Amino acid sequence: MAGGSGRRNGARRGTQGPKKPAAGKPAAGQPAPSRPRQKPAPQPVAPEPEPAESFALGTIPGATPGKWIDIWNERMPRTSLDLIPLSVAEQRDALIRGDVDAALVREPIDKTDLHVIALYDEVxxxxxxxxxxxxxxxxxxxxxxxxxxxxxxxxxxxxxxxxxxxxxxxxxxxxxxxxxxxxxxxxxxxxxxxxxxxxxxxxxxxxxxLRDAPTSRVSLAWVADRTTPEVDTFVGIVRGRTANSSR
The missing domain is CATH 3.40.190.10 (Periplasmic binding protein-like II)
Structure with a gap:
């Protein structure tokens, strides 16, 4: 009788089913479950700078910025454009001192520390x-x-x-x-x-x-390290960029 009991016990041990995989692990031969992709954290958006209350534009005698002022008033209604009369002798000093944000100047002008854009030549x-x-x-x-x-x-x-x-x-x-x-x-x-x-x-x-005489060039100038959003807007206007065009 004891021998029979042993065989039954052996039979039970030999017929056990496959082991269950441990929790969190895939069964042998099965692909690992895909993990949900994490969305990247949203990047903080820098706030738009507040427009300046005014933009000071120096202008030498004879310069005619009227058409550009009209466009400025349409695009920048919250920033007034103030015209500051300048003599040619003081045009550079006014820029360096910061009396004006930009200026219509007559060349030649010392361009050290300045950005200068030619606008037109006069007879x-x-x-x-x-x-x-x-x-x-x-x-x-x-x-x-x-x-x-x-x-x-x-x-x-x-x-x-x-x-x-x-x-x-x-x-x-x-x-x-x-x-x-x-x-x-x-x-x-x-x-x-x-x-x-x-x-x-x-x-x-x-x-x-006067035939064969040199022309006189009028340009837009500003201090290179003071390129404010207002200066950039005026540069775009004199260059003919539309309000929606890229810089």
């Missing part, structure tokens, strides 16, 4: 009395000015010399406006960019283009 003209014989021509050459008294005001922006002209016997006028008034009275000629001739237009004075 050089000769302003003469309305009664002058020089008005008979539509354009003038340097040779046409031989023997004429060439008045160069203290705020001259061209620095031109013309062979054959005569220096005045009186002190130079302080401003271009005074020089043109002197010419209108019948004394001498003055050479200026066309915009200044138009700015100081008088009925008793006329101007004619």
């Amino acid at each position: 050089t003209v000769v302003v003469v009395s309305a009664e002058s014989h020089l008005t008979a021509a539509d354009e003038l050459d340097a040779a046409d000015l031989e023997g004429e008294v060439l008045i160069v005001p203290r705020d001259d922006v061209l620095g031109l010399t013309v062979d054959g002209t005569v220096a005045p016997r009186f002190d130079p006028p302080e401003t271009t406006e005074e020089a043109i008034a002197t010419v209108a009275a019948g004394v001498g000629v003055v050479i200026v960019p066309m915009s200044l001739a138009r700015l100081h237009h008088r009925k008793d004075a006329e101007y004619r283009p």
